[in-house]
Amino acid sequence: MTLAPAFLAHAFGQTYTLPIPLWLFLFAAAAAVLLSFVVVSIFVDDRVPASAMPPQKSLGMLVPIGKVLGVVLLWLALVSGWTSQFRTGFITVSFWIIFMLGFTYLTAFVGNIWDVLNPFRTLIEWIEKLLGYQFKGEFSLPSKLSYLPALLIYFGLIWLELLSDGFGVNPNNLALLLTVYTVLTVATSAIFGKEQWLKNGEFFTQFFRLVSKVSPIRIADGKYSFRKPFSGLLEEEPVNLWLLLFVLFMLASTGFDGLKETLVFHNFAAHIPGFLTNRGYYLHLTVWMLLAPLVLLGIYVFFVWLMKVLSGTTQRTFDLACRFAFSLIPIAIAYNMAHYLSLLYNQLLTYNKFLFDPFDQGWNLFGLAHPNVPFNQMNVKVVWYSQIFLIIVGHIVAVYIAHRMALRAFPDKVQARRSQYPLLALMVVYTVGSLWIIGQAMSVASR
Amino acid sequence: MKKKLLIVAGALMVLIALFFYLKPQSTPKTSSQSPAAQSNQKTFTLEFDEGVLVIGDKTLKVDQGTKVTIKATSDKADELHLHGYDKELELEPATQGTMTLTADKAGRFTIELHSTDTEVAALEVQPKP
Numbered sequence: 001m002t003l004a005p006a007f008l009a010h011a012f013g014q015t016y017t018l019p020i021p022l023w024l025f026l027f028a029a030a031a032a033v034l035l036s037f038v039v040v041s042i043f044v045d046d047r048v049p050a051s052a053m054p055p056q057k058s059l060g061m062l063v064p065i066g067k068v069l070g071v072v073l074l075w076l077a078l079v080s081g082w083t084s085q086f087r088t089g090f091i092t093v094s095f096w097i098i099f100m101l102g103f104t105y106l107t108a109f110v111g112n113i114w115d116v117l118n119p120f121r122t123l124i125e126w127i128e129k130l131l132g133y134q135f136k137g138e139f140s141l142p143s144k145l146s147y148l149p150a151l152l153i154y155f156g157l158i159w160l161e162l163l164s165d166g167f168g169v170n171p172n173n174l175a176l177l178l179t180v181y182t183v184l185t186v187a188t189s190a191i192f193g194k195e196q197w198l199k200n201g202e203f204f205t206q207f208f209r210l211v212s213k214v215s216p217i218r219i220a221d222g223k224y225s226f227r228k229p230f231s232g233l234l235e236e237e238p239v240n241l242w243l244l245l246f247v248l249f250m251l252a253s254t255g256f257d258g259l260k261e262t263l264v265f266h267n268f269a270a271h272i273p274g275f276l277t278n279r280g281y282y283l284h285l286t287v288w289m290l291l292a293p294l295v296l297l298g299i300y301v302f303f304v305w306l307m308k309v310l311s312g313t314t315q316r317t318f319d320l321a322c323r324f325a326f327s328l329i330p331i332a333i334a335y336n337m338a339h340y341l342s343l344l345y346n347q348l349l350t351y352n353k354f355l356f357d358p359f360d361q362g363w364n365l366f367g368l369a370h371p372n373v374p375f376n377q378m379n380v381k382v383v384w385y386s387q388i389f390l391i392i393v394g395h396i397v398a399v400y401i402a403h404r405m406a407l408r409a410f411p412d413k414v415q416a417r418r419s420q421y422p423l424l425a426l427m428v429v430y431t432v433g434s435l436w437i438i439g440q441a442m443s444v445a446s447r
Numbered sequence: 448m449k450k451k452l453l454i455v456a457g458a459l460m461v462l463i464a465l466f467f468y469l470k471p472q473s474t475p476k477t478s479s480q481s482p483a484a485q486s487n488q489k490t491f492t493l494e495f496d497e498g499v500l501v502i503g504d505k506t507l508k509v510d511q512g513t514k515v516t517i518k519a520t521s522d523k524a525d526e527l528h529l530h531g532y533d534k535e536l537e538l539e540p541a542t543q544g545t546m547t548l549t550a551d552k553a554g555r556f557t558i559e560l561h562s563t564d565t566e567v568a569a570l571e572v573q574p575k576p
Contacts, residue, residue: 016531016554018571023469031462038458042451235491377531380553380574442555444505 016377025439056223062439081175090358099346111219112212137193146200147242153203192273250332252292258437266443303426327402334394335434338387363419395431478503499565531556
């Protein structure tokens with residue numbers, strides 16, 4: 001029988017958070033609408049001159065240390081995963097919770113640490129040295145396909161996390177997948193070139209680069225500099241549909257995870273033939289997961305089209321859709337934090353037993369583990385208020401960033417002002433949608 | 448500049464007022480009926496057949512501090528597990544088992560049958576207002 005701790009038996013499906021009460025939902029929705037107008041009226045004609053790049057400082061010894069650390073951590077996770085005989089373990093919590101949630105939030109605050117840690121890059125560099133051959137690329141990835149590989153990997157990862165029926169939680173499977181992914185990353189880098197693949201194809205490099213745009217610290221190429229918080233979102237504009245979809249999936253994947261647990265969705269989906277069987281459940285949800293970013297894309301493009309009509313610009317709707325895409329990143333990160341906050345907290349409390357015994361040997365390294373931490377969950381009200389706070393802050397930032405983007409996209413003052421309102425409405429739709437999902441009653445899964 | 452500050456201050460005041468307007472009253476109703484200790488008890492009866500809940504609510508809703516009694520029956524030997532509170536109840540075939548607890552932790556806690564490893568119900572403990 002399983003020796004897995006009961007709290008992990010659900011592939012992290014355990015939700016200890018109560019849905020936010022209706023009054024709090026109404027308050028937060030009203031706050032989002034009101035504060036949107038406050039932001040627009042305060043910054044209405046603020047044309048912030050492009051600030052000169054602040055001086056960049058070298059990270060010095062942190063770069064080589066970070067590189068080795070990245071490879072060591074990957075190695076540690078893989079060895080732990082390969083040798084594990086349990087259904088869950090060090091690699092499971094480390095990868096899905098500490099890395100995919102905790103490290104993501106850390107990146108949002110302190111910048112793109114992945115740029116230093118990136119074990120794939122380091123491994124490739126070591127192999128280059130070993131072979132005496134530079135991975136400059138034998139073929140170039142067509143620019144139309146840029147970011148498509150990263151998007152597809154993103155789909156695969158979320159599927160593995162939410163819909164693989166526990167497959168992705170099993171340490172052996174996770175180690176196997178990570179090993180295959182590492183080998184594939186090295187191989188594709190050899191084919192398409194290291195820089196090209198890491199920038200346009202590899203998922204983690206892309207994901208953390210986008211998340212780090214909200215951080216007040218810019219980290220790139222072993223150097224760091226300070227900037228205004230969130231101003232990183234204005235530094236570049238996405239170039240194609242795949243990157244736009246990638247950003248939308250950052251929001252859609254969390255929304256999908258939230259929605260699929262609700263009673264509303266369950267009652268609706270129960271009418272679909274085959275949904276209530278185990279296989280049908282995962283099959284249907286896979287389709288929903290793939291549709292989720294397309295639904296958001298539809299809503300997004302509609303409001304961008306409205307913006308085009310109202311402002312009377314001659315720019316194409318698609319180009320405008322690309323230009324404003326990064327303004328959604330703050331909403332996506334804030335909603336992700338709000339959604340996974342209590343899960344991260346629960347898992348951190350019990351993480352020490354994995355951390356100080358990564359190979360399931362019964363170790364208690366340095367005597368630091370507290371194996372019997374009593375289960376505890378965050379105070380419900382703290383969860384509720386922090387969820388509301390995060391989502392509202394994400395919303396305000398998004399509205400402000402979209403405003404700055406509009407001033408840049410429309411040199412004409414009247415045009416810029418008119419373009420605001422459709423975007424503002426879009427942000428309200430996304431924000432109230434996220435709030436609505438965290439306010440929905442949960443279903444007890446019947447699979 | 449002054450105008451902007453006024454807008455922000457005004458908006459914040461509206462929001463604070465709205466918050467307290469919408470927030471439910473926290474003063475408990477001092478009704479003459481049943482003393483608190485009496486009303487703070489709740490019993491749920493669950494019945495399982497082939498690992499599926501056939502009788503009883505899927506969501507057991509209580510207020511924080513309630514003394515909860517869960518009476519469960521299964522057609523075959525099984526084990527009921529309440530997450531979070533980490534309480535287990537061994538079930539003998541066709542014999543009612545009883546689990547009691549004080550719902551002092553607010554949150555949503557799933558109830559699972561070990562034979563099928565599935566969630567069969569959830570205990571939702573609403574925080575005290």
